Amino acid sequence: MLFAEHILPYKEQMHQTLKTMVAIPSVVDSPLPGKPFGEESARALQTILRIADDLGLETKNVGNYAGHAVYGEGNEYADVLCHVDVVPAGDGWETEPFDTVEKDGLLYGRGTADDKGAAVVALYCLKALKDAGVKTKRRIRVIFGAGEEVASNDIETYYQSEPMPVFAFTPDSDYGICNREKGILRIDLSGGKESTAVRLFTAGDVVNAVPANASAVVVCSEDQANALLELTADEDTLRCTRTPDGLCIDAVGVASHAMQPQEGVNAAEKLIMLLSKVLDKDQMGSVLLFLADKVKTEYDGASAGIQQSDEPSGPLTLNLGLVRIGEGTPSAGLDIRYPVTASGDDILEHLEMISAPYGLTCERTCENRPLYLPEDSDLIRLLKGAYAAVMGEEPTVYATGGGTYARELNGRGVAFGPFFPDEPDRRLHNTNESIDLARFMQHAQICLQAMYDMATK
Structure with a gap:
């Protein structure tokens, strides 16, 4: 029997554990003493470590930044890195986002796909190795991060006190093998002249998702109000109503992960471009005017002058994830995924240059440099073998804009x-997030085979 098949008897246990984990709304929140990512993130980490304890595995919690469960013997480590925090639920769910609901072979719930499902699978792969009494050359360790969705320092902090592995993979993307990850540059634009007409503008919960909703309150002339009403009269995704506070305008888009903004419809950009058709520069204010001029409804950075591509990883993408007007200093958040051969410093310098005439401050809030691992490395050969053992064919290698x-x-x-590449949209960072249970058991077998091989070869 292929060792991968040892995971199959744990299917129902994995389902129940995943249900427990999804029920915890582990969205990163303000830090608390001893809980750097807030109460619920810490609770999710503590819960999965307690479950690992109950399975008879050795565990450790590193300050509620991350923790691990481990099996085997040896002086070296091989790691599987998962995370138990999630993005906010957002609106428009057909089920309760923090309940698991099974329908038509799919399991719905926030975190089922990203990344609690994979975390639970990796945990039970350790259990399968332990129950089979596998003799290892190196210890096999599953690490659970608690702040991945906010590009935090959870894993960095973990490895400051724990040994680095010789091999590792993270089941937080697609098959085949992602040996190239674009750089991720997050920018905050703020300040400049405040709008004289837009009293409030809000869009987005996190910078690394395409906002599905945006709303504004606008105080303008009667002629301008009539123009806005006329422009939205036949638009299903734009709604404009008169209120005592001014015109209330709501835009509806389609959420998507920031690594693929072209798969969504950005409600913030749609609403900004509507306003720019009617309001003058002073009425728009610096932030909205810059976005109307330099971002528009594009996802490739063309109007901003940062459009680029390379052969290993493909084109740059740009996502407008956050807009806040009327809640303190006007601001907007951009998430840029740039090619592996490009420079985040050069992109930042260019954005600083083009935003300066608008009176804006352009600040780099976070940057993850690109990853590029050669295809002929020992690790990639090992993972190709594990995949082929289960699926009967070698996986491809590919690049991603994800981090x-x-x-x-x-x-x-x-x-x-x-x-798997042939699966439909999994709604990562979107409403109705789900996994295909049959395909996920295929993943469980590949994951176990890879963990077995990393521990024993």
């Missing part, structure tokens, strides 16, 4: 699974 824990591994790890 995973693999960047923290200094060339020792890549993203590997859990989803």
